[in-house]
Amino acid sequence: MTDQQVLIVGGGHVGLSFALLLAHHGIASTLLEKNSYPEIGPENDRSRSHYLDSRNTALSRRTVQIYQEIGLWSELQSHACRIDAVQISEQGSFGKAQLNKKDERVESFGQVMENAWLGRKLLLAAQNEPLITIIDNAEVVTIGQQSDSVTLTFSYYNGSEDEQQLQGSVLVACDGRDSNIRQLLDIGISTYDYQQTAIVGVVETSMPHEHTAIERFSPAGPLAVLPLTDPDGDGNDDYQKGHRRSVVWVCPTGEEQQYLEDDVHFLATLQQAFGERAGKFTAAGRRGAYPLTRVLAKSQVDGRCVIMGNAAHTLHPVAGQGFNLCMRDAHVLAQMMSTQVMKGADIGDISLLKRYAKSRQTDQKRVIRFCDAVVHGFTHPNPAIKLARNVALVAFDKLPNIKPLVATYAMGLKS
Template structure:
């Protein structure tokens, strides 16, 4: 791992010294969600051209559009780790994002009806924050505007990929254009599939998956409390599943303003599959159930916005590289949201691949070289496996009803809170700073 860090530092140094010598090489990206757009912007930062295909229609937006929130309580949100924030800073995008980002200064962990609890604070760890929480709609809007503004990114929406073919020197795909009902062809040096859990490209490449149904459904939305969040993220475990409540910005102003009151919170409530309908349809029941599981740590839950339900299934691709094709994002690994690590892991994958491709361009080498892509796949295994194991350990460890196991995990929480050297290690991994 130390050698990998040295390699990335050297690539960054070479890029700074040779930026003017970069030449454009064509990358095809299937899937224009947050990961696909972010990867295209990372490539553009390194002078590498890409064409991005998205099956849905992109909204017609411009930088002059009204940027105020239209729905105070209706949004999904993403917790961005400290490392993800750094990546967006590297490509010059963070200044455009941060007005709707709310920093996390502390993390509290506890279990309903138990004595164990633990806390991480930015003061103890000597960091500016553990990360930021941002509305998905705002992040997507800014990523799309940045991609539209880049001369190195070509966006094609309403495009259904129908076939993928490879030769020794190139990869081509066919896609059905929903707009004019024609099938069109594209060719590039490499194809990166960021097209989600049910990835079409992955299936066309005949790459299998290992799946696991958690038997749980995540209810995601925004709530309002009568107590300010004070930039504290709270992870609470109940017999039904984990409950995460994260700080959000107010409707107006910067979420990093120390004087901001902050009564909005992002919530992820995990319940057994089959129970979700009642929580989606009945605001009073939803708020009362959360209040019972959560106690008074966040004050009183007084209002709930529109919510969405998402069945939780772990999906891991059997391989992430096939010839000149790379599987990335949820297409490579769809994880349980318990620790908020899924998107952040995808961003570290995207950053690593963009760095390696940049190094190839500096050498006038092939960015779709199969050996290069296999090195990427191998280099990312340690980080991916660690995050996957951690998420599953938390899910299974905190939903087990055996009294002995419950006692062990509560003692472990107390030990985590008191023993030296444990917190800094966990905090470093949570912030994505150790990959």
């Protein structure tokens, strides 16, 4: 039996980030991940993903600030591309709007980064942090809660019958949409199937992106095209406004295969929906398909256990808010736990965890409502609704005081 302050189950981007946030506050944790981590060292950490073969994440301004706070942003930013402007429009309609960093007086609206690079850097930082113990290839099989602790039993994911136990003051589950911990705790979920599938990949365009993110709505679904760094340098350099772009193309479920298998068809479809805003779509890398279902845990706290990340709320990617919401959750909980440690109080106190869950309700509910409103509002075929949303886009673009408020929320700076 090993005593630990915090047990973290799930070692993806959220779990690793939470462990690093805790370490920043001097709190030790043990992180269990069911998959095997790759061997990573400084000597082989410099390589990029393939030029047109990567998934990417849009990091909000607040998420960037969180990584700056724990001293990790200097390691991340070489592969991050600023978003200086955001354009929103609908295919075949008059409505359009634009946000510009100069008008909103911000350094940027956020950054776009390759998932592979973010994952490597988070893992390397965690491996080098003495306060973080990593156990990969581990599957949790039972959870027991006592008045002053929580105990989990795990076995190695390769089928080994050798079971081990860990004990801590609190367990935080960051193990994804289909969370094993959530199921072991018998926490129910509410789900909504959007009947859409996201096609995610990287494309190249004839025109440079100039640090502009474009959200385009079509009858088939929303299309997000985000700027990426150049293959051999820092995309934030004024002289490197490159041609690589991240694409999230949402189509009705059942139509995804044609976009995965046929590059020519995929590029032609993007071109038709997107127009000439990026010039010509000239090349596409390997793509992944991800069915879109909203999954919300009916409770995010059970005794000394916290449900976090996609295990707590898996959202539609239309506004790029999912990961950033998870990071704000992680940041708040780490700060609350740090305050407990400084007071000499119980880090897994049930009343503390309930206060955490209550404190995050407003931000979470607002983001969930916003994502659903955008999805349903821009896919509804009713002509009256289409007219209303285009009038709303024009109003958003022209009326004073609306843009700063929306930009502030989008950047995660007000929760």
